[in-house]
Amino acid sequence: MPDTSMSFRLSARQEEFRQTAEKFARDELRAVAVECESTGAPVSAATRRRMGELGFLGVNIPEEYGGLGVGKVDALIVLEELAKISPASAFPVFESNCGPTQTILYAAPEWLKKKVLPQVCSGDYMVSVAMSEPDTGTAMTDLTTRAERKGDKLVINGTKRWCSGAGYSEGYVLYCRLEDKPGGAGVGAVFFEKDTPGVSFGRPERFMGVHGFHNAEIYLDNVEIPVENIIVPAGGVSDLMQTFNMERLGNATCSLGIAASALEVALEYTQERTQFGKPLVDFQAVQLRLAEMKVDVDATRLLIHRAAVEAGDGLPSMMDTSVAKCFANEAVRRVVANGMQVMGACGYSSDYPMEQKVRDSWVWGIGGGHIDMQKTNIASDLVGRRFSQR
Numbered sequence: 001m002p003d004t005s006m007s008f009r010l011s012a013r014q015e016e017f018r019q020t021a022e023k024f025a026r027d028e029l030r031a032v033a034v035e036c037e038s039t040g041a042p043v044s045a046a047t048r049r050r051m052g053e054l055g056f057l058g059v060n061i062p063e064e065y066g067g068l069g070v071g072k073v074d075a076l077i078v079l080e081e082l083a084k085i086s087p088a089s090a091f092p093v094f095e096s097n098c099g100p101t102q103t104i105l106y107a108a109p110e111w112l113k114k115k116v117l118p119q120v121c122s123g124d125y126m127v128s129v130a131m132s133e134p135d136t137g138t139a140m141t142d143l144t145t146r147a148e149r150k151g152d153k154l155v156i157n158g159t160k161r162w163c164s165g166a167g168y169s170e171g172y173v174l175y176c177r178l179e180d181k182p183g184g185a186g187v188g189a190v191f192f193e194k195d196t197p198g199v200s201f202g203r204p205e206r207f208m209g210v211h212g213f214h215n216a217e218i219y220l221d222n223v224e225i226p227v228e229n230i231i232v233p234a235g236g237v238s239d240l241m242q243t244f245n246m247e248r249l250g251n252a253t254c255s256l257g258i259a260a261s262a263l264e265v266a267l268e269y270t271q272e273r274t275q276f277g278k279p280l281v282d283f284q285a286v287q288l289r290l291a292e293m294k295v296d297v298d299a300t301r302l303l304i305h306r307a308a309v310e311a312g313d314g315l316p317s318m319m320d321t322s323v324a325k326c327f328a329n330e331a332v333r334r335v336v337a338n339g340m341q342v343m344g345a346c347g348y349s350s351d352y353p354m355e356q357k358v359r360d361s362w363v364w365g366i367g368g369g370h371i372d373m374q375k376t377n378i379a380s381d382l383v384g385r386r387f388s389q390r
């Protein structure tokens with residue numbers, strides 16, 4: 001009797017869902033991706049609503065909040081298929097199934113979930129996260145944006161940097177200092193909306209890749225919000241970081257989508273292009289590169305799905321997430337480098353798809369906790385204690 005207690009296959013439902021996402025990506029998202037890449041603007045409201053109609057924006061959001069209420073693996077399968085076209089065109093799905101929307105789902109008060117989640121699922125609303133500041137990147141708990149309590153209001157002042165979707169998203173999960181205590185003890189998160197008086201946005205940043213993420217600074221000048229908008233109170237950084245593990249799996253899945261599609265592109269090209277009278281794929285050195293790409297893609301997917309399955313109805317563990325993200329972020333850089341090499345000048349030309357994949361691949365190992373920080377997390381989990389970075 002075969003042992004069926006452990007399976008590496010998608011279920012029939014997951015496979016059907018994957019095919020729906022693949023078809024949408026192939027038929028409808030390509031033109032959107034070209035637009036994002038050329039203008040730097042995020043996907044339009046119409047595309048978001050289309051994603052909503054297909055259920056892609058609430059795959060792992062419970063039905064009571066307008067989602068499909070199916071598992072994390074399903075959510076990541078959809079994201080992978082869309083990220084194969086480009087991570088920028090998949091951005092709303094990233095933000096909803098993995099990003100700050102998940103912080104709202106797992107940590108926000110009920111009224112906020114009811115207000116935001118159904119609108120996210122329908123595509124009428126997007127949520128971004130504002131953590132980074134000009135002087136605060138990896139050392140997030142040094143942030144200085146302050147939300148000061150005045151009666152039943154919070155008054156926010158500060159500057160946020162690099163926020164993806166800044167000025168486009170309707171809602172923002174803001175990491176800020178809620179109490180006058182040092183480091184993480186004073187840090188929590190609140191929610192504000194784009195059109196709140198005192199909120200303004202900087203010019204779009206120019207990045208090497210992921211055009212269409214629309215990153216910009218956010219200026220918060222005496223912004224007043226009700227105290228009910230607190231998502232996580234001061235001292236709740238570890239709760240925030242737990243929800244952020246889902247964002248990290250999304251980050252890893254974008255790496256996977258780029259890598260998997262780079263392999264598809266390289267496979268097709270090396271079978272069509274001939275040199276010395278035979279297809280490129282007939283050269284053993286090319287075969288080795290393709291095989292290395294396949295090993296990286298499969299290993300990445302398995303690590304991501306392991307983290308998602310092990311999480312069950314809860315949030316993924318730091319160890320599983322860090323292992324998956326760390327591997328995915330390093331693997332995608334290897335995969336696109338191999339892909340570009342086997343395509344020669346066409347790999348380097350912006351008239352062919354590999355060039356954008358190379359540019360889009362690098363950032364995942366910088367954002368969402370860089371690769372070396374993930375390695376520190378892994379070592380920390382191995383020995384059972386946190387290492388002070390100070």
Ligand SMILES: Cc1cc2nc3c(=O)[nH]c(=O)nc-3n(C[C@H](O)[C@H](O)[C@H](O)COP(=O)(O)OP(=O)(O)OC[C@H]3O[C@@H](n4cnc5c(N)ncnc54)[C@H](O)[C@@H]3O)c2cc1C
Pocket residue numbers: 128129130131132136137138139161162163164165207210213215363366367368369370372373376389
């Ligand atoms: C495309 C893009 C999208 C982004 N989107 C968002 C967003 O939506 N919201 C948001 O808040 N931020 C966003 N960011 C910012 C991102 O989260 C930060 O870039 C990230 O946290 C790293 O911070 P930093 O760039 O300031 O690097 P730094 O913290 O200055 O670190 C630079 C390098 O130093 C090394 N280093 C630093 N600290 C350590 C350490 N303790 N141990 C070992 N090595 C270390 C690492 O090599 C690291 O890459 C985005 C960035 C990019 C590029």
